[in-house]
Amino acid sequence: MIYILQVIILGLCLGLVYALMATGLTLIFGVMRIVNLAHPIFILCGAYVAYWLFVLYGLDPILAIPIAAIVCGVLGAIVYKLVFEKDAGSQKYSEMTVLLTFGTAMILDGTLSFFFKNTQRVTSPSYATDAFFIGDIFLPTAQLYSGLVSLSLIVALALFLKFSTLGVAIRATSLSRVNAELVGINVKFVCLFSFILGCALAGCAGSLVSFVFSFFPAKHFEWIAVLMSLVVLGGMGSILGAVTAAIVLSVLASLVGAFLAPSWSTMVFFLALFVILLIRPQGMFGKYLS
Amino acid sequence: MNDVILKLNNVTAGYQNGPDILKSVDLTLKKGEIKCIIGPNGAGKSTILKAIAGILRPRNGNVLFNDRDLVGLEAYEIMRQGICFLPQDRALFDTLNVSENLWMAGYTLHDKKELKLRIEEVLTVFPILKKRLSQYAGTMSGGEQQQLIFARAIILKPQIMLIDEPSLGLAPSIVEQAFKHIEEIALTGVSILLVEQNARRGLSSSHTGVVMDLGQVVFEKDAKEVLNDERIQELYLGKRKSK
Secondary structure (H helix, E strand, O other): OHHHHHHHHHHHHHHHHHHHHHHHHHHHHHHHOOOOOOHHHHHHHHHHHHHHHHHHHOOOOOOOHHHHHHHHHHHHHHHHHHHHHHHOOOOOHHHHHHHHHHHHHHHHHHHHHHHHOOOOEOOOOHHHHOEEEEOOEEEEHHHHHHHHHHHHHHHHHHHHHHHOHHHHHHHHHHHOHHHHHHOOOOHHHHHHHHHHHHHHHHHHHHHHHHHHOOEOHHHHHHHHHHHHHHHHHHOOOOHHHHHHHHHHHHHHHHHHHHHOOHHHOOHHHHHHHHHHHHHOOOOOOOOOOO | OOOEEEEEEEEEEEOOOOOEEEEEEEEEEEOOOEEEEEOOOOOOHHHHHHHHHOOOOOOEEEEEEOOEEOOOOOHHHHHHHOEEEEOOOOOOOOOOEHHHHHHHHOOOOOOHHHHHHHHHHHHHHOHHHHHOOOOEHHHOOHHHHHHHHHHHHHHOOOOEEEEEOOOOOOOHHHHHHHHHHHHHHHHOOOEEEEEOOOHHHHHHOOOEEEEEEOOEEEEEEEHHHHHHOHHHHHHHOOOOOOO
C-alpha cells in the first residue's frame, strides 16, 4: 500500500512538470492555432540557460527561472516576428505551422548541438540528490521542488487568464479572432504576447527540467511526442485539459513502470493518444474545431 | 449638412480574389438616424456593413467618419473610433461568462472604474443579465443573448452601430423587443445602419430606407414611402400583384 502511494506521489510530481511543459504549447495552439513543434526546443533552451548559470555562476536553477523565462521569451518574440506573424489568419495556417515550427526546431536543435555538443547534461544543485521521508514515503527533493514550483506557476497562469484584462482578452481571442477584433482587442498584439508567454513558460519548465532529467539537444524529439499526446488528450488549446492529462497519465505511467516494467511506462502516453483519438477525437475538454 | 457623421464615397469591395460585390456605393448616415438597407440576397447588404467595420477592406473609394477616412484601418481601430459592428452570428464569446463578455466589450476603456460604472448602468437597462452574470454566454437563450449583444454594444457609447440581421433566428416576440431596443438606442443620439431580411419590420422602425440590388444602391427614401411604394412592395416586400 505504501509502495503504491509512493509511486503515485512520484508520478504526481513528474506530472506537474509535464503539465507546465504542456501549458505553453496548448496556450499557443489555443490562441494562434500554431502547432508549435518547436516548443520542446524552447524548453531545452531554458534548460541550457539554467545549466550554464549554475555551472558558471553557481545560480540555483529555481532562482534561474526568471532569467530562463526572459531569454526564451525574447527568443520566442524573434521567432514569432520572423516566421509566424506574416501568415497569421491565412486559411491553412495550422497546417503551415507544422512545417514552419518543425523547421524552427531543427535550426535551433542544430545551433544547440553546435555550441553544446551532444553531451548528456544535468544541473546538480545541492538538493538534487537529497530526499525527505514522510513516514515510510520517500520524497526526492528535486522532484518535489520541481513539482511544487510547476504547480505554483500553473496556478499563477490560471489566475492571470481568469482575472486580468489581458488574460480574458487572450481567452476571448482564442475563441474567435474576428469577434475579438470587433470588441476592439488588438489581436496581433495578443497573439505576439501569447506566443512570448508560451515560450517564457517553456523557459520556466526548462529550468526545472534541467535538474530532473538529463538532457542533450536532440532530447526535444522525445518530449514533443509526449507533449503532443498530452495536449491532444486534454483537447487542443485547453489548459485545464493538458494539465489534467499530464497528471493522470504521468501517475499511470509511473504505476505501469513500477508494476510492469519501466520500459512500458512511456507507452501509456501513446496508448492514451490512440484511445482518445478513437473514442473522443476532440479530447477531454476540447471542442471540435471548425 | 453637418449632421452627417458617416459618408461612403464610391465604395467598391469584394471578397479575396472574387468579383466586386459592392460597385461604387454612395451612402450617408446622419446623427441619430436609423437607416435600413433592404434588397434581395446577394445584393451586398451585409458587405456594406463589413466594409465600413473594416472586416473587409474596400478596393476603392473612401469611408468618411466625421470627415476622417477609415479605409485601411484595422477592424479594432475602427471600432475604437466609435463604430460598433453587430454581425449576424452574434459574435459573443460563448465560453466566457456574461460578466467577462461585458468586461471585454470595454476592453478599449482604460479607466477601469469608469468601465465598472458603465457595466452597472447597462445592467439596469438589461436587468435579466444581472441574474446571468456568471453564466456562459453560449448557454443563454436567443433573447438573452440578443440583450447581451446590445448591452455590450452600448458600453462604449459608440456613435454608430452597424447591425446585421437583428431578427435572425429569434422568436417573433423577441424580435419586437430587439427593435424596441434599437429605437431606444437611436433616441440617445446613436446612428444606426441596419440590414434586415424582414424588410417590413426593419423599415417600420427606421427613418430612412435604402434599396440595394446587385451591389448598387437603387434608391433611398423615407422609410414610410419605401413601405408604401407599390413597386417595392412587389419586388422586395413580397406583396402579390392581385392584392
